[in-house]
Amino acid sequence: MDRVVIVGTGLIGSSVGLALRAVEFPGTITGIDSNPEERKTALKMEAVDTIVDDAASGMLALEAADVILLAVPVLAILDWMKRLGPILKPHQLLTDVGSTKAAIADLAATLYNAPGQATFLPGHPMAGKESGGAALAEARLLESAMWLFTPLGEETPATREWRSWINKIGCRSMDMDPIRHDKICAWVSHMPQFVATAMAALFEDEFGDTREISAIGGRALREMTRLGASPYSMWRDVAMTNTDNVAATLYALEQRLAHLRENLRTPELRDEFSRANAFRTRR
């Protein structure tokens, strides 16, 4: 595995580049990004060795790659998968960091992993920040993060080597079915995000730039709305490709909030606190 190409040198793509360098990955790392600013930043931070500045040299780099990491939002990953399917050779490995996996696995089944086709290994590191961009990338962002895989076919030497690098950079990893992945990620990742967005948007409408809120609000408000800073560009694709699961978790929380609201003065409130306490005690 000599030549890695990272498509999307934003927060996650650049962090992977930095992490590979930090554990002395010996090959070359090439970056591709549609945003000239992100390209410049990724190169300056040494998240990549070289950055591609035009479509033709991008295609050359992709054709020469041993492994290509798609680190763009999910809909863009699907686009890249379609473009690269007919071009890549059987020895090449395509992998990704997309937040949802069912749509990606479905598309991959038609384009990859059959004889004569390149290998596709869907992946998803459970790491991030509320703001994106190469400037915030860091090697340690991925340290002790869980990197989920939803493999579609047999392991190959290339998938084994990629997995070993993921472990070397400090990630834990786990294999899951893509349907299960999207359901469980709707709970542990997507629902917290959309709740924080809804809360922050509600505060914006209620209070705008009222200074009182900043002066009085403490850690609780800060924490519960931190993810309100997250970019629409990434989360739109999660909402688009995991709609039913996300809607189900949000609906469940709406019901739960209504139940709690109706029981603010009854002993049922104590039971809700007991359940919540039990959940936290295990973590």
Next chain:
Amino acid sequence: MDRVVIVGTGLIGSSVGLALRAVEFPGTITGIDSNPEERKTALKMEAVDTIVDDAASGMLALEAADVILLAVPVLAILDWMKRLGPILKPHQLLTDVGSTKAAIADLAATLYNAPGQATFLPGHPMAGKESGGAALAEARLLESAMWLFTPLGEETPATREWRSWINKIGCRSMDMDPIRHDKICAWVSHMPQFVATAMAALFEDEFGDTREISAIGGRALREMTRLGASPYSMWRDVAMTNTDNVAATLYALEQRLAHLRENLRTPELRDEFSRANAFRTRR
């Protein structure tokens, strides 16, 4: 202000004791607590100089106090206010750290601040942790926290001196109307708490001790459910004494979540992210 009595030597009461000591408060600090374990811990941590072990010596300490800080849940504060009203002398200052202020201000108006009565200055430090108890107390818990006051009458030498100690221990402070206090705290403090409780309780019912959740969940899940560990004993009193305001904020969030859920695939999602981004950018 030589003799301070702290009623309730839990997290906040003991943290105030430690903070006063840290800035070299020269007087004596006496603790009163109904829980023998909390008493022992507060004394061992030197959050108080002496701790009272029976009702009779408690009464003597209260009669001799220059300032009494009620650091118990709101309903217990109301009880103490009723018990102390007929006993305290005009030169004595009673103050508190209760999370809601309207019920306390209403009761205080009938028992304090008139000629011949002791002074009552309602207060509320915006600080805390998800778990209570003296063992978690620390002087710096209150550092740069906002200590809200909802004064009922004229300032006196005692209220001025107490306010100056609150500033010396590193708190910012602000005066508010108690009705406004309860409304705004429902938004910035109580709603985040009850949302975290509802989320953690929902996760408990959905997943119980499923190991997957701990293995996969990252910072988003941890943060959004951290307050699920908070004790019912304290929050029951908030729910009891600020029911309508809390219910209104929860209902508003339910509506907002439903709106977001119905727009997971429409451009309105972008607008919600814009509003949320705007709120966070100001903080």
